[in-house]
Amino acid sequence: MGEAFGAFVEARLARLGLAGSVQAGASSAWVDVSGPAPLVDMLEVACLLGPIESLVDGVELISMAEASNLQKPEP
Amino acid sequence: MTPSAAAAASPWWPVALAVDVPAGVAVPASLDGDDVVVWRTAKGELRIFADRCPHRGMRLSFGFVRDETLVCLYHGWRWRADGGCALIPAHPDLAPPPSLCVPSYPAAEADGLIWMAATIPGRPPPAMTGCTPLASLVVDRPAAVIAAAIAAAWGAMDGVCARLAEGDVVLRMAIQPVHAERTMLHVLLAEGDPLVAIGVAEAWRDRFEAAEPVP
Ligand code: FES
Numbered sequence: 001m002g003e004a005f006g007a008f009v010e011a012r013l014a015r016l017g018l019a020g021s022v023q024a025g026a027s028s029a030w031v032d033v034s035g036p037a038p039l040v041d042m043l044e045v046a047c048l049l050g051p052i053e054s055l056v057d058g059v060e061l062i063s064m065a066e067a068s069n070l071q072k073p074e075p
Numbered sequence: 076m077t078p079s080a081a082a083a084a085s086p087w088w089p090v091a092l093a094v095d096v097p098a099g100v101a102v103p104a105s106l107d108g109d110d111v112v113v114w115r116t117a118k119g120e121l122r123i124f125a126d127r128c129p130h131r132g133m134r135l136s137f138g139f140v141r142d143e144t145l146v147c148l149y150h151g152w153r154w155r156a157d158g159g160c161a162l163i164p165a166h167p168d169l170a171p172p173p174s175l176c177v178p179s180y181p182a183a184e185a186d187g188l189i190w191m192a193a194t195i196p197g198r199p200p201p202a203m204t205g206c207t208p209l210a211s212l213v214v215d216r217p218a219a220v221i222a223a224a225i226a227a228a229w230g231a232m233d234g235v236c237a238r239l240a241e242g243d244v245v246l247r248m249a250i251q252p253v254h255a256e257r258t259m260l261h262v263l264l265a266e267g268d269p270l271v272a273i274g275v276a277e278a279w280r281d282r283f284e285a286a287e288p289v290p
Contacts, residue, residue, distance in 0.1 A: 015129060017172025038166040 001029050004053035012046045034064070086196035088235060089249035089261045090123070091189040092208040101145055103136035106191060108254045111180065112136040113189060116143040120156050123182040123191045128152065129160075129175060188249055188261055201236050206247050206263035209272060212280045213259055218252035221260070224286040225250075238265070239279065244272045258283075 006024035009031055013020045018040065020033035031047065033040055050056040090104040091113050101114035103126055110126035112135045124145070126134050133149035140146070144153040144161050151164040158179045160171035181192040183200050187208035190200035214221060225237045225248075232250075239246045244267035251259040260283075262276045 015174055017174035036169055038163070038169050039172070 001050075001054045001056075002026055004051045005029055005056075008051040008054070009043075009047060012043055016043055018043060032067075086192045086194070086198075087183065087190040087200035088192070089188050089200075089251050089259075090191045092211055092261060093184050093187050093189055094208055095211070096121070096189060099140045101136050101138060101140055103134065104191075104251075105253045107252050110134070110136075111191065112138075112145070113182070113191075114140060114145050116140065116156050118143060121182050121184055121189065122156050123180040123189075124154070124158065125178040125180075127177075129177055135177065187263060201234055201249070203236070203247050203249070203263050203265075206265050207269070209246075209262045209264050209269060209276065211259055211261050212276060213253075213257065214280055214283045215257055216284055216286060217256055218250055218258045220286050221250060221258050221283045224283050239275075241275050242271070243267045244275050246272060246276060248276075 001024050003024065006022050006029070009022040009024070009029070013022070013033065016035070016039045018033050018035040020031060020035075023030045031043070033043055044059055044061060047059050048056055088106050090106060090111065091102060096102055096113050096115055098115045098119040099117045101112050104111050104113050112124050112126045113121075114124070115121050117140060120143070124135055126136050128135050128147040128149065130147065130150060130152050133147055135145055135147055135154070137148045138146050139148070141153065144155055146153050153161040154177050155161045158176040159173060160175040163169055163171055181195050183190045185200045186203035186206055188200070188203060222232055225232055229237055229239050235250050237248045237250070239248070245265040247263040247265050249261040249263075251261065253259050260276070260280060264272045
């Protein structure tokens, strides 16, 4: 995934006016995002498509409440 | 003169005849390979946007004008004249964020021509005072070849504009580089009979198409 995916998500966050951040590693990425549900859904679809350099197998959505109990995967 | 030299002479580029973009209509245009949509709101406000919907990339020139907005054909997102998103039909209760907007370009209308610029220019587009728009003619040759042919036949161009007198006809032309191999000639009539003038312009179009490449 890497840098290309990180830059792609940052551009989508900015375009959708969503607050958030992305940590993208070689084989996984973690995106923190908050905002109106329809816009978060749009970001999810964008992540699923990803940039041309990345092949995305799937996206798992975790609510902030659940996420606070989770250890973020090492990207 | 190359297109970049012409750009230095005038930051404005012609992209359409004003009569070809009436109120409530969107038409595609290209400038140096950049695709744009030239459109007017129902009230007649002129706008030039990038021809790419920020949602999924559909050409906005395939869309249609509804009141003061341009509607994308694909999922119906509506774009206001200021470039901002007015409505996402799948989420009618959502107020689209201001960051959701289409890139737009400075646009101006003068003497029957529509002009666009990459950034806000400090001066108005070239004047074609007293001229009547005649036609936009496609030439499958690079703009530099046509500029050289015009300079050889008619004398130096004035930025992106040229003047030709032949018989009783006086023509003005404004040149739009569409992409590397195609140029649009926007022809205006300064003096003479319009039907004769069209014949003169088309004959020149054919000559430009046969012009030799610039060495
Ligand atoms: S691509 Fe324009 S609304 Fe979806």
